[in-house]
Amino acid sequence: EPEVTQTPSHQVTQMGQEVILRCVPISNHLYFYWYRQILGQKVEFLVSFYNNEISEKSEIFDDQFSVERPDGSNFTLKIRSTKLEDSAMYFCASNSGETQYFGPGTRLLVL
Amino acid sequence: AQSVSQHNHHVILSEAASLELGCNYSYGGTVNLFWYVQYPGQHLQLLLKYFSGDPLVKGIKGFEAEFIKSKFSFNLRKPSVQWSDTAEYFCAVNAADSWGKLQFGAGTQVVVTP
Numbered sequence: 001e002p003e004v005t006q007t008p009s010h011q012v013t014q015m016g017q018e019v020i021l022r023c024v025p026i027s028n029h030l031y032f033y034w035y036r037q038i039l040g041q042k043v044e045f046l047v048s049f050y051n052n053e054i055s056e057k058s059e060i061f062d063d064q065f066s067v068e069r070p071d072g073s074n075f076t077l078k079i080r081s082t083k084l085e086d087s088a089m090y091f092c093a094s095n096s097g098e099t100q101y102f103g104p105g106t107r108l109l110v111l
Numbered sequence: 112a113q114s115v116s117q118h119n120h121h122v123i124l125s126e127a128a129s130l131e132l133g134c135n136y137s138y139g140g141t142v143n144l145f146w147y148v149q150y151p152g153q154h155l156q157l158l159l160k161y162f163s164g165d166p167l168v169k170g171i172k173g174f175e176a177e178f179i180k181s182k183f184s185f186n187l188r189k190p191s192v193q194w195s196d197t198a199e200y201f202c203a204v205n206a207a208d209s210w211g212k213l214q215f216g217a218g219t220q221v222v223v224t225p
Contacts, residue, residue: 004154033212043155043201045212056212091155093213098143098162098205100213104154 002026004103006092012109013082021077021106023092032075033093033100034067036060043091049075082110113138115204117216125224126194132187132219134202141207144185146176149218150198158200161185162207172196197223 005024013019025032034046047057049067064080075094079086087110093100118133136142146158159170166178176187185202202216 035213035215042217043203043213043215045214048212058212099145099157099160101157102147102155 004092004094004101006090006103006106008106009104010107010109012111015084015110016081019079019082019108021079021090021092021108023075023077023094023103024073025075025092025094026096026101027073029094029096029101031055031095031100032067032069034077035091035093035102036088037091037105038085038088046077046090079108082108084110086110113204113214115202115214115216117200117202117219119219120217121220121222123222123224124192127191128223130187130189130192130196130221132200132202132221134185134187134216136183136185136202136204136214138183138204138206138214142204143207144176144178145203145205145213146170146174146185146187147201147203147215148198149201155201158187192221192223194223194225197221 007022032049037043045058047061048055066078068076089105089107091105092103114137116135144161147155148158149155159168161168161178169175174189178185199218199220201218203213205213
């Protein structure tokens with residue numbers, strides 16, 4: 001069964017550094033999403049992406065965040081200058097219908 | 112404001128006990144409703160979903176949920192749990208006819224003891 005995959009599974013970085021989180025959505029899916037879950041808190045929507053552009057973004061998704069689909073398979077989330085409060089689990093999801101399928105997540109720790 | 116509330120943060124029960132997890136939502140308009148499960152160390156997996164039609168929906172692993180529109184609720188049930196049902200359970204909502212963002216509840220950590 002096709003799955004959403006994410007790399008890396010864990011990332012440790014210093015405050016102020018740039019990180020890129022990678023996702024490979026399910027191949028025939030059209031919509032892509034990033035969510036995050038800070039430890040002990042809700043899963044929060046960050047951004048959705050369709051037809052090579054952002055279709056919706058949350059208040060969390062400020063100028064330090066960006067998304068890109070650099071080729072036909074990858075979908076990336078870049079955090080330009082990480083802050084301590086960016087430490088969280090980041091989930092990628094994709095769908096071609098109403099159901100979103102989630103990847104295993106990348107645990108980001110900012111020191 | 113749109114919101115999803117899950118009534119219990121932690122539930123501990125014995126094998127063979129019945130499980131019911133509450134979910135209420137506040138949303139302007141018609142909604143799609145989902146329950147996702149996250150087993151320890153694994154990613155979010157879809158348990159079941161409701162878009163329209165029969166308000167009682169059956170999902171995987173013996174789970175079911177009932178949509179009660181008048182109560183804005185979508186409670187998850189399983190008549191007899193197993194140790195392997197130990198997981199975190201998330202209720203989620205998005206706007207019907209939309210492939211848009213999911214709004215999640217806070218999650219309920221369920222521990223099933225042998």
